Amino acid sequence: VDADVDLADPLAAPPGEFVTIDGGSRALVPLERMAVGHALSGAHGSNRSGAFPYISAHHDLDAVRAYLYRFRQQPKTLRAYTKELERFLLWSVTVREKPLSSLLADDCEAYKDFLGSPDPAFVGPKAPRASGRWKPFASAELGVESQKYAIRALRAAFGWLVAVRYLAGNPWEAVTDPVVVERIDKIRVDRALPAALWQRIRNFIDMQCDAADASYWRAVRVVLLLGGDSGLRREELARATRERLSPTSFGDAETPVWQLLVIGKRSKERVVPVSPATIDALQMHWRDRGLDFSTATSGPLLAPMFIPRTRLAQKKHADGTPLAYHPDSLNTMIEWAMKRLIAGMPDLTTAEINLLAGTSPHAFRHTFGTHATAEDVPLDVVQRVLGHASLQTTSIYVQAEKQRMLREVNDFYRKNGSL
Template sequence: MTVANQVQPVAHARTYTRSDFTALRAFVQRVPAPTIARLYFTEDEDGHEPTPGWVESYLRRMQAELVELAMEHGSPVLADHLKASARAHGSARLTSISLKMVEEAASLAVARPSAAHGVGMWFRPLVARRLKSEGVATLGELIDFCNRRGGSWWRAVPRIGAGRARHIVAWLRHHEDAIGRRVDEDVDPADPLAGPAAELVQVDGSSRALVPLERMAVSRVLSGIDGTNRAVAFPYISARHDLDAVRAYLYRFRQQPKTLRAYTKELERFLLWSLKVRQKPLSSLLVDDCEAYKDFLSTPDPAFVGPKAPRVSGRWKPFASAELTAESQKYAVRALRAAFAWLVNVRYLAGNPWAAVNDPVVVEREAKLRVERAISASLWTRVRDFIDGRCDQEHGSYWRAVRVALLLGGDSGLRREEFALAQRANMSPTTFGDPDAPVWQLTVVGKRNKERTVPVSPATVGALAAHWRDRGLDFHAAETGPLLKPLFIPSTTRAKLKYRETLDLPYHPDSINHMVRWAMRRLIAGMADLSASEMSFLAGTSPHAFRHTFGTQAAANDVPLDVVQRVLGHASLQTTSIYVQAEKQRMMREAALYYSPKEMAPT
């Protein structure tokens, strides 16, 4: 009997939620009250502030009520035990086992979910806070939110991934009778690692098909069901074959989209090579196979290489270039070694053949960051002036969005993913700078899931205000929403499913690359004063170049290095110091003196 999942009659007015019972069990197990308050209570619980003192008092009252009902309605043995404990200690002391017996004996009802209930009553505080940040305060509003946005509703909520979204939707459907509202059928988020059965393509040595991981199907012979490296011990994952095992590994990174994309790329490349070139299942590969793949990385087969194309396209290829850098080859080997190590740890594989493979040799660079990608101060000023001029001409609204992206990178040092996902709720003015045009501050979550706050220039704030006017909104009056948002939705079925008419989704980070390429082509064609070298430089400019631009120009203007480090979010000051060119310039200056002609007496 699980009291927390059933509705039963009670002899008193109070009802308790599933979170209440979970919190009480933690309390009985002597988990500190501050921890319980943070994990299981939110500010709207019964209108009380979830302070540790209030939580402890609330749980003691709850425990006393449970014990009272258990003594009245439970077995004589349990009643005698509780009375004896009360006489000895002043109140009945419970263990985890006796608490379960008390819950069953008391037959307490759990509050039935209602459309008017706050999300904090039923979901963990972390989830509830994220939902509330998007204006979703009740279960009814949550269902409306899901139905309005469809299967990708979770993308509009910061750091709610597809996996967590599936659990939320499943819970809402389970309680739809009590809530009195229904979640639409199309709301289930699709698994990004496995496509619909109708889109699967069988990949083997005899077929010419090359498809991404989510569209792969494999024959039994190559599936790995009978792989020679399969572990004989009890497995920790329920993977039937190699595709299941690979997806189980990648699922660990579902809350880290950038890492997920990178690891998916490496594993699908290796899997395709294993099936089509080696014609062996992944779970039968040996050290010599891995060594062969390492050689393959240096010169990929032309059939595996092609220009970038959508993953749903028949033109998709696993490699966009036939010339992988040594660093990229080393990354691939290390990513595969780590994946195989995990498969060994969960007892899917018996051993890790990559453990015996050395990393490709890589030249240790003098500078790990390629700061030569930074735009010079002169070119940066001319680029900004050109874009400002285009904002009032054809495609002006898109140019205004481009201007926001470039300034968030070039004036605030943000990475592509950071400014693509930045939210208005995390931005506010400061008291610094010109009173009429102050510096603002923006909090973002960067690499390693570390939060940091960066300055936002008055020019960027002005650009944001113009972009928000294009969206029909007042930036200064708004409290929520993505800083950058697409203004136009493609007419394709896929786009319509992703972007509902009222959906407030930000740009996808990959769309920022397209935006920058679009702008660079027009800069090269439209700026009359560009030199040949500047044209070549702009043709290869990526969103990350603007972050390097901030670092280089801030250091050149004597901004303290520790300040630059904080803005850029570098873990080490040594990484930031690469932007300081003074020592390199001094070295070259001294060398020039040494090489200069000297007046020497003839010999």
């Protein structure tokens, strides 16, 4: 099977792109381009285990990549953990000037303080990972919840390195998490679109989709409906495929309700309903892509019309990899649409303009939860559609609808002189 096996390290750049970091060096490069000089490599780290190791890691970079490789089929988790580990590794060798496998609890406490106020050299605007302008932090103000997440991610990584006998002990076990004030509302349900506004923007987008050259608007409509009618997260939407979508026996014979098998958070599968309006939108979007939705058996539900001319995009799809939107691209798409909605709907109030200006694909998911609750859909059903682990989480939408009711009645009292 040699011809079918790629032996290249998926978490490392080609050899010519590596940057060596040694004592006194302040080079800051992403993990995949990082090489560490022998003195700081951890080949002889003071915390290295003397027992038989379960991984063939010669130094700290090998060990970190072995840990991250476990998440190769969980791209979102892989990105998050890579970010935390590369930040810590860069800090360790350039600021602390110690190998990762020689760090003690007081070093970890120092990094905990560093997270609260990163060195300016570590901070810069977002840039591609291959760019020389790339920096580990995009902001000098890391929230307390983000700091807590970083520490927990590092504690878990070091725990695994101890379990596989690469490290003798886990110094993060002696470090406490930052104190985080528990928010009453963890879900920003205030971003949900009111029913009347939701219907108006759907009508506006439908009108834009009628033009022959409106293929991008028709893609926007798919995002809108899969979020607002099916409650999908943007990552779930980006990964949704035709083979997981099928009609059911519910609804009218000509316009049945469909079902979509989704892989959500924590790699849990769930089935969500897909409205007839969404199916109509998908059929038009697939027609724009030169495909027949009715006869197709595979492929991403949502995809761009063409491959961008950028080097990275051309390289990614050179082997025939199917086109698919990256989750971040969906944010860009909705931001584009909201700007045109605000400009094209003259009857919007100031409050509605402000709401639309901050709308993202996730707001449509909140819209589904709020509207379904308002229409007395059983809470456990809403929970299953949204994929919440706890019914308590879903109940926040009940509170949001209660608050909306009180707000609307208060406006009624004010207009009728009852206040």
